[in-house]
Amino acid sequence: MSENPPAATPDTPETGTGTRPDPAAEAAGPHPVDQMLPPLKLLGAGLQHVAAMYAGVVAPPLVVGIGVGLSTPEIAFLMSASLFTSGIATLLQTLGFWKVGARLPFVNGVSFAGVAPMLAIAKAESPEDALPVIYGAVIVAGVFGFLLAPYFCKLIRFFPPVVTGTVITLIGVSLLPVAFNWAQGGNRQAPDYGSLTSIGLASATLLVTVVLRRLLRGFLKQISILLGLVAGTLIALVLGVADFSGVSDADLIGFPTPFHFGAPQFAAAAIVSMCIVMLVSMTESTADVLALGEIVERPADEKTLAAALRADGLGTAISPLFNGFAASAFAQNVGLVAITKVRSRFVVAAAGVILILLGLCPVLASVVALIPQPVLGGVGIVLFGTVAASGIQTLTGAALERGDNVLIVAISLGAGIIPIAAPGFYHAFPESARIVLDSGISTGCAVAVLLNLAFNHLGAEPADAPELAPDTPAHH
Numbered sequence: 436m437s438e439n440p441p442a443a444t445p446d447t448p449e450t451g452t453g454t455r456p457d458p459a460a461e462a463a464g465p466h467p468v469d470q471m472l473p474p475l476k477l478l479g480a481g482l483q484h485v486a487a488m489y490a491g492v493v494a495p496p497l498v499v500g501i502g503v504g505l506s507t508p509e510i511a512f513l514m515s516a517s518l519f520t521s522g523i524a525t526l527l528q529t530l531g532f533w534k535v536g537a538r539l540p541f542v543n544g545v546s547f548a549g550v551a552p553m554l555a556i557a558k559a560e561s562p563e564d565a566l567p568v569i570y571g572a573v574i575v576a577g578v579f580g581f582l583l584a585p586y587f588c589k590l591i592r593f594f595p596p597v598v599t600g601t602v603i604t605l606i607g608v609s610l611l612p613v614a615f616n617w618a619q620g621g622n623r624q625a626p627d628y629g630s631l632t633s634i635g636l637a638s639a640t641l642l643v644t645v646v647l648r649r650l651l652r653g654f655l656k657q658i659s660i661l662l663g664l665v666a667g668t669l670i671a672l673v674l675g676v677a678d679f680s681g682v683s684d685a686d687l688i689g690f691p692t693p694f695h696f697g698a699p700q701f702a703a704a705a706i707v708s709m710c711i712v713m714l715v716s717m718t719e720s721t722a723d724v725l726a727l728g729e730i731v732e733r734p735a736d737e738k739t740l741a742a743a744l745r746a747d748g749l750g751t752a753i754s755p756l757f758n759g760f761a762a763s764a765f766a767q768n769v770g771l772v773a774i775t776k777v778r779s780r781f782v783v784a785a786a787g788v789i790l791i792l793l794g795l796c797p798v799l800a801s802v803v804a805l806i807p808q809p810v811l812g813g814v815g816i817v818l819f820g821t822v823a824a825s826g827i828q829t830l831t832g833a834a835l836e837r838g839d840n841v842l843i844v845a846i847s848l849g850a851g852i853i854p855i856a857a858p859g860f861y862h863a864f865p866e867s868a869r870i871v872l873d874s875g876i877s878t879g880c881a882v883a884v885l886l887n888l889a890f891n892h893l894g895a896e897p898a899d900a901p902e903l904a905p906d907t908p909a910h911h
Contacts, residue, residue, distance in 0.1 A: 467778040481785030483661035488765045492544045502554045503565040516691035517545045519794025520759025524750030525787030529780045537743035540783040542768035546761045552708040570755035571699035576709035577752025584744035588737045597840045598883040600830035602722040605851040605879040606766045607823025618812025633809040640667030640813030667810030689797045691757040715877045716763035723764035731778040770818040839890040851879025
């Protein structure tokens with residue numbers, strides 16, 4: 436995001452983005468989002484996105500695979516399948532077709548929101564039926580999300596800066612504990628969890644990343660996160676905490692065979708559960724699209740948001756065919772775009788191609804997996820903190836001099852931080868309610884929208900309502 440973002444102005448047919456077209460910018464070439472970078476820069480920046488999201492993609496299939504009792508090779512297969520399907524979903528989002536895809540530098544990956552309900556489904560089913568029932572529910576949830584997208588996107592009018600700023604801040608704050616967990620080693624049951632070695636490695640990676648960001652110039656500065664990951668991994672090798680054994684054990688080529696675990700089965704309770712998850716994912720994706728639109732200076736209108744949510748739904752519906760799970764936005768990559776200022780959607784499309792190749796080549800996937808969790812934790816602090824900072828920047832334009840808006844931000848942040856500060860706060864609530872309440876992003880977003888509705892819409896003219904971009908065919 437630029438330090439001084441342009442003020443929102445009504446759309447024009449030429450842009451449809453919420454800002455007036457700049458004749459000088461038009462003469463200079465396409466919007467940075469639509470610029471194609473040279474191959475080397477495209478590959479380097481794409482690898483950086485893959486490195487930032489890799490742990491988030493493979494963690495859900497790892498947890499679910501263990502939960503349903505799969506063997507180690509089957510879990511590895513499940514992880515490769517998730518990489519493959521995340522690549523497909525990312526291409527749908529960045530390149531798009533028809534009215535599908537935001538055509539923004541937007542990464543789609545396996546949603547962690549579905550892990551808990553999928554484990555609950557697995558407990559209710561026999562081991563051989565668990566994954567087929569899960570996949571059947573995910574397919575229906577994806578179709579549900581695809582059909583709901585053009586209606587769900589109309590909620591954009593209830594997302595002025597006071598709401599989007601709060602939600603973007605919550606996205607960053609909610610992700611920071613993930614980085615802290617990585618910094619301690621990632622596995623709470625490991626005997627060396629939280630050791631001085633792990634935290635020291637994370638700190639060293641963070642320090643190297645900051646130094647590189649400060650000293651480097653041009654393209655090298657833009658990929659400082661990737662260089663920090665490489666440096667951190669080299670330090671881990673010197674310390675003897677990086678493991679190469681997974682590379683020699685992995686297959687060179689492995690295609691995710693369709694319906695490898697059996698044909699999908701459709702159970703009503705499982706479908707309802709995953710449809711709720713889909714609603715949660717759509718809420719989080721809405722916030723992420725709005726945040727990314729501001730960061731790349733192409734504010735999302737209703738058409739863009741609907742197209743993004745269709746890509747979520749279609750990617751989710753396709754994933755089970757190749758043994759993947761529900762796909763949704765990855766907030767950590769939004770932070771990467773914010774900090775690197777690389778706004779080209781083709782960079783993220785390149786990341787999608789790399790993910791597909793990783794899914795088809797387990798040995799390559801295992802190489803990326805060499806990055807130790809503490810190294811990811813070190814750069815994660817930078818990435819996720821940047822997202823929170825972007826939210827604070829958005830709040831500066833939210834008319835906080837009005838006491839009502841301060842109250843909206845205060846209560847929404849409080850509600851969103853509850854699952855982080857007190858993880859067991861909602862333990863007595865029904866499982867269906869906890870799916871939403873245990874997501875600080877979703878809870879905070881819902882509270883912010885409702886309070887904004889109460890204070891700025893019902894019986895009052897909102898003082899800080901955004902000028903919405905009217906629907907135009909500019910991007911789709």
